[in-house]
Amino acid sequence: MIKYIIKRLVNYVIMLFVAISMTYFLASAFMDPRSNYMARNPRPPEASIDRSLDLANINDKTSVFVRYFNWLKGIVTEWDWGLSPDQEPVGPAVASRISASVQLVTISTILSIIIGVSLGVYTAIRQYKWQDRALNALSTLFLVTPAAVLGLLIVLGAIAINNATGTRIFYVTGLHSYEGGNIGLSILDFLQHIILPTLVLTAIGYVNYHLTQRTYLLDTMNADYVRTARAKGLTLNQAIRKHALRTSLIPTTTNIAFSIASIFTGAVITETVFAINGLGRYFVTTINDNDINGAVCIAAFSGVCTLAGALLADILAAWLDPRIRLN
Amino acid sequence: MSEMAAETKDLGLNQDIANEGEPTVVVTRPSQGGDAQSDFKRTSRMTLYVRRFLRRPSAVFGMVIFIILVLFALLGDKISPWRYDEPDFTALAQAPSADHWLGTTIGGSDMYAMIVRGLGRSLLVGVISSVLIMIISALIGTTIAFFEGVVEKVGMWLLDMLLVIPSFLLVAMIVRSSSGTSGWLWLTIGITAFGWIGYARVIRTLTMSLRELDYIRAAKFMGVSSFRIIVRHLVPNLGSVLIINTVLGVVSAVNQETALSFLGLGIKAPDTSLGTLLMNGQSSVLTAPWILLFPSAVLILLTFSVQLIGDGLRDAIDPYSRSAGKAE
Numbered sequence: 077m078i079k080y081i082i083k084r085l086v087n088y089v090i091m092l093f094v095a096i097s098m099t100y101f102l103a104s105a106f107m108d109p110r111s112n113y114m115a116r117n118p119r120p121p122e123a124s125i126d127r128s129l130d131l132a133n134i135n136d137k138t139s140v141f142v143r144y145f146n147w148l149k150g151i152v153t154e155w156d157w158g159l160s161p162d163q164e165p166v167g168p169a170v171a172s173r174i175s176a177s178v179q180l181v182t183i184s185t186i187l188s189i190i191i192g193v194s195l196g197v198y199t200a201i202r203q204y205k206w207q208d209r210a211l212n213a214l215s216t217l218f219l220v221t222p223a224a225v226l227g228l229l230i231v232l233g234a235i236a237i238n239n240a241t242g243t244r245i246f247y248v249t250g251l252h253s254y255e256g257g258n259i260g261l262s263i264l265d266f267l268q269h270i271i272l273p274t275l276v277l278t279a280i281g282y283v284n285y286h287l288t289q290r291t292y293l294l295d296t297m298n299a300d301y302v303r304t305a306r307a308k309g310l311t312l313n314q315a316i317r318k319h320a321l322r323t324s325l326i327p328t329t330t331n332i333a334f335s336i337a338s339i340f341t342g343a344v345i346t347e348t349v350f351a352i353n354g355l356g357r358y359f360v361t362t363i364n365d366n367d368i369n370g371a372v373c374i375a376a377f378s379g380v381c382t383l384a385g386a387l388l389a390d391i392l393a394a395w396l397d398p399r400i401r402l403n
Numbered sequence: 404m405s406e407m408a409a410e411t412k413d414l415g416l417n418q419d420i421a422n423e424g425e426p427t428v429v430v431t432r433p434s435q436g437g438d439a440q441s442d443f444k445r446t447s448r449m450t451l452y453v454r455r456f457l458r459r460p461s462a463v464f465g466m467v468i469f470i471i472l473v474l475f476a477l478l479g480d481k482i483s484p485w486r487y488d489e490p491d492f493t494a495l496a497q498a499p500s501a502d503h504w505l506g507t508t509i510g511g512s513d514m515y516a517m518i519v520r521g522l523g524r525s526l527l528v529g530v531i532s533s534v535l536i537m538i539i540s541a542l543i544g545t546t547i548a549f550f551e552g553v554v555e556k557v558g559m560w561l562l563d564m565l566l567v568i569p570s571f572l573l574v575a576m577i578v579r580s581s582s583g584t585s586g587w588l589w590l591t592i593g594i595t596a597f598g599w600i601g602y603a604r605v606i607r608t609l610t611m612s613l614r615e616l617d618y619i620r621a622a623k624f625m626g627v628s629s630f631r632i633i634v635r636h637l638v639p640n641l642g643s644v645l646i647i648n649t650v651l652g653v654v655s656a657v658n659q660e661t662a663l664s665f666l667g668l669g670i671k672a673p674d675t676s677l678g679t680l681l682m683n684g685q686s687s688v689l690t691a692p693w694i695l696l697f698p699s700a701v702l703i704l705l706t707f708s709v710q711l712i713g714d715g716l717r718d719a720i721d722p723y724s725r726s727a728g729k730a731e
Binding site for chain 1: 431528560563564565566567568569571572573575576577579654657661662665666667668678681682684685688689692695696699702703706707709710712
């Protein structure tokens with residue numbers, strides 16, 4: 077088991093290295109930090125532009141390979157992910173936004189899993205009955221609605237409620253606004269902020285769990301061992317709960333592990349709509365500022381998340397499913 | 404990723420395959436002529452598909468909505484007095500009226516004309532990139548599976564490697580540098596360039612069982628070239644899966660287009676798309692909600708109708724589908 081995990085890990089580290097290097101070259105080819113300065117009025121002298129770009133190691137007059145090796149050296153020797161065009165270190169900037177992102181996605185992820193899996197089980201047992209059709213239609217609607225549309229419509233609704241009641245029940249921007257020391261009030265304040273983005277992320281997130289869990293359970297419900305359980309005299313509910321459900325949860329578990337990374341990219345839009353200063357919003361800023369190092373740093377972070385999820389999925393699947401042997 | 408995990412990931416990506424619990428292969432048979440003298444009337448495959456498709460009210464509903472939207476995008480600007488790039492500076496951020504049917508934006512652009520244009524752009528980006536994605540992923544997915552051995556190992560490693568960084572981030576980097584008028588082209592290229600990878604993995608899984616079939620082996624032993632086997636035998640036999648995925652791929656392509664344009668990274672002024680319109684609407688959500696509401700409604704109609712068509716097609720042309728009725 078440990079040998080297997082180490083082998084996986086080595087493979088993933090190599091994968092990560094190649095993927096991040098590719099991203100670095102891609103970002104260097106398509107992003108143009110020089111244009112930040114060229115657009116300024118009055119335009120700074122060329123020598124000063126070059127000096128600023130050289131300091132951040134993003135000067136397009138230097139060969140991209142030289143820049144790449146400098147960048148790599150900085151990461152390997154000092155864990156320095158480079159500077160933005162404004163000479164701000166990007167590593168701490170990313171680290172400081174991770175907490176906001178985590179706060180944002182944790183509740184909604186848990187809710188998505190609980191709601192999605194229970195709906196999947198509920199509808200699978202009632203296949204083609206009206207409950208199944210109605211919930212499927214609802215999930216399909218959420219599946220196809222772009223996150224931006226959903227977010228903005230919820231903002232619109234929340235503002236209407238705020239106006240109708242005359243009090244500020246929902247906040248539509250940020251995660252915190254209360255400054256005092258009262259813990260109760262600050263929790264209330266946090267809830268008032270988090271509820272709307274959580275609603276959006278949950279509505280988008282649960283759909284996948286619902287539809288896949290339904291399919292998995294329907295697949296196992298027709299399996300021989302479930303029929304055997306029924307033949308032994310178990311009721312349909314017992315047979316499903318004790319035999320079918322267990323097996324059908326295995327793929328869902330790996331799904332959950334994989335979703336670690338997609339949670340992060342799924343939140344880009346939500347963070348923008350609700351003006352939450354998380355990683356997603358920072359990514360948009362780096363793209364708009366031609367911040368090569370910043371964008372690559374975020375890509376690297378989400379790459380780590382993806383592979384952590386993949387590794388977790390491998391281990392969970394092996395642990396839960398006795399049919400899988402690791403070697 | 405281990406084989407099992409890879410399988411489940413595939414299943415997660417594509418539910419029509421998950422339906423069967425194991426990779427399904429769709430085998431199309433050449434229609435047989437010659438026995439037309441016999442008494443009974445043959446139901447042709449197309450008739451069967453159309454009949455099955457029409458049996459689902461939701462699919463027909465989706466089709467009708469989609470056709471209306473396409474006609475609207477193509478012909479909508481003929482009946483409007485305004486053009487999307489001709490702002491009316493006497494009417495800024497005005498509510499819907501007889502003059503401006505769906506109101507105007509803050510810059511004075513007519514919302515109706517903007518939506519017609521934006522819908523056209525979103526459709527164009529969505530359909531073109533979805534078709535391109537399916538062509539690329541079909542060729543690469545089958546090639547990787549067909550050659551087996553080292554090619555398959557290296558190919559799968561590369562595919563997994565490309566999936567490490569979320570494609571959304573990479574697309575955003577590429578389309579960022581595009582200018583206003585060619586923005587949609589860059590967006591299509593970007594979505595295509597990073598969108599095929601997941602599908603290629605799915606198609607490789609499907610091909611794995613297809614490549615063991617006798618007619619593929621026969622072709623191999625007869626000395627048919629590998630490229631010919633892939634293009635003439637493997638890809639057509641995945642036809643129904645490819646068609647379904649292309650249709651459903653339009654939904655995700657439109658969603659990506661919307662997301663990128665909404666963040667200001669995709670299609671930019673003077674051109675417009677539904678995502679760009681949403682971005683404009685966001686800033687005036689309180690003062691001029693119609694700027695947000697109309698594009699949102701059109702977007703939901705578009706993606707929902709395509710999804711309904713895709714689901715209907717899946718039931719109509721997927722031989723493993725359960726909706727074709729039971730013969731019990």
